Amino acid sequence: MEQKLVALSGNEAVAYAFKQARPHVASAFPITPQTEMMHKYAEFVANGESTTEMILVESEHSAMSAAVGSAAAGARTFTATSSAGFALMWEVVYIAASLRLPICMALVNRALSGNINIHCDHSDSMGGRDAGWIHLFSENAQESYDNAIMAWRIAEHMDVRLPVMVNYDGFIISHTADALYMLPDEAAYEFIGKYQPKYSLLDVENPITVGPLDLTDYYFEHKSSQLAAYDKVPGVIQAVSEEFAALTGRQYGFAEEYKLDDADMVMVMLGSSAGTAKDVIDEYREKGVKVGLLKLRTFRPFPVNYIAEKLAGRKAVCVLDRSASFGGQGGPVFMEIRSAMYGQQVPIHGYIYGLGGRDFDLQQVGTVIENLQKAAAGGAVKDINLLGNRS
Amino acid sequence: MSFIKTNDLNEGGIIKEAGNAHDYQTGDWRTFVPEFIEANCIQCMFCWIYCPDTAIDIDTSGPKPLMKGIILEHCKGCGICAHECPPAKKGKSALVMVREEK
Numbered sequence: 001m002e003q004k005l006v007a008l009s010g011n012e013a014v015a016y017a018f019k020q021a022r023p024h025v026a027s028a029f030p031i032t033p034q035t036e037m038m039h040k041y042a043e044f045v046a047n048g049e050s051t052t053e054m055i056l057v058e059s060e061h062s063a064m065s066a067a068v069g070s071a072a073a074g075a076r077t078f079t080a081t082s083s084a085g086f087a088l089m090w091e092v093v094y095i096a097a098s099l100r101l102p103i104c105m106a107l108v109n110r111a112l113s114g115n116i117n118i119h120c121d122h123s124d125s126m127g128g129r130d131a132g133w134i135h136l137f138s139e140n141a142q143e144s145y146d147n148a149i150m151a152w153r154i155a156e157h158m159d160v161r162l163p164v165m166v167n168y169d170g171f172i173i174s175h176t177a178d179a180l181y182m183l184p185d186e187a188a189y190e191f192i193g194k195y196q197p198k199y200s201l202l203d204v205e206n207p208i209t210v211g212p213l214d215l216t217d218y219y220f221e222h223k224s225s226q227l228a229a230y231d232k233v234p235g236v237i238q239a240v241s242e243e244f245a246a247l248t249g250r251q252y253g254f255a256e257e258y259k260l261d262d263a264d265m266v267m268v269m270l271g272s273s274a275g276t277a278k279d280v281i282d283e284y285r286e287k288g289v290k291v292g293l294l295k296l297r298t299f300r301p302f303p304v305n306y307i308a309e310k311l312a313g314r315k316a317v318c319v320l321d322r323s324a325s326f327g328g329q330g331g332p333v334f335m336e337i338r339s340a341m342y343g344q345q346v347p348i349h350g351y352i353y354g355l356g357g358r359d360f361d362l363q364q365v366g367t368v369i370e371n372l373q374k375a376a377a378g379g380a381v382k383d384i385n386l387l388g389n390r391s
Numbered sequence: 392m393s394f395i396k397t398n399d400l401n402e403g404g405i406i407k408e409a410g411n412a413h414d415y416q417t418g419d420w421r422t423f424v425p426e427f428i429e430a431n432c433i434q435c436m437f438c439w440i441y442c443p444d445t446a447i448d449i450d451t452s453g454p455k456p457l458m459k460g461i462i463l464e465h466c467k468g469c470g471i472c473a474h475e476c477p478p479a480k481k482g483k484s485a486l487v488m489v490r491e492e493k
Contacts, residue, residue: 100403161402199405209406213415221397222404229402 003181010173015040017148020188024075027055027066033170064092071101074200083110097132102155119357141178254303263292265372280365315376353387421468432485438472
């Protein structure tokens, strides 16, 4: 497939991807660093390049509520937010997943208050990890664009019908001009396909009730049927990724494996910092240090079997979290990875780094690799460490 | 009441049968209950129109619908019927709210 090489910020790239899906409805409220994404989208609509009905709401709670109503009416729908905006959506974020509505959302990752901070970390997304959405993470503008295309196919798959959030790092990806390949509009729409709702509130011939009172008699059964839905998601993510790879040449799946095959030591992370890590891994590889990277793309549903298989037999593993779990045992990714590795004799330690947009630099990756070597040699490394923090 | 099996539930918990509130008994929430005084009833059907549930018992077998009373399994005691009931019989209404003693 002939693709156009363009220079766009992450926000612009995702706006283009969403436009190519030809959504019927978008509802959003501005918040830094998401604002430019919807700004760009509003420009498409104003210029007549998109027929999406834009609903300008008074808050993020309303943005997600409008998205739920629109999706239940049978419209292809998206929204976008960051940080406190996502927090304000909270109640309705769960409802979107419970009602099995295939809404797509761009979550431009930003730290949660307080104190107030507009820069990147993953605490917004991680706070919503149990809400029932599919979480995809991106390393750069290209991956943000690609995820925003594939998100529709995953969400709208007849066996899935769940909302998908496309995560990309605030400012680092959202506001940085980056080179990426874009699909032609027709090819992108052909890949995504025409939306076929399973039901519609507007279908007066077949009236339905959505979201009724659900007490001790049925709530648990509704949750158990929702839980079962996530078992079908990994297969769909794989299938959509393969189809996308055949079209574009870019391979995704649950994770990117960077110099992983023969690696004795592995670091696990998600988001833009993987790019920094790869550079330092290259340096250490030249010195003969067998270190590799597992960059998670899919955080929910958590690909537990894949992780357990990929990390089996390694001499040391470390997990880097760009969010903290206050009072918990390390960051959210660390907890998942260590749990996935239960019963295996692989030493695992964790880091919390980059909170509130703190730079993740080459030196920090160096420290991580030195510690991995220490752990691989049987040395003691603390379970949970802070990286790039002034002690 | 028999329960639908988990695997037979609709995705997302949606309900495809219209008017199913009739199958869901919620009459034990009340503090006040409407008392029907048949002698004051002018069969205006306001209570049936305004009732947010299905608590007004209407006999539809004759040429005109007839108000028969309250279906207590569905009455939450909201009092809307009594509020809307016109005091058409010498200033007296056919529905008045009284405290329910349980």
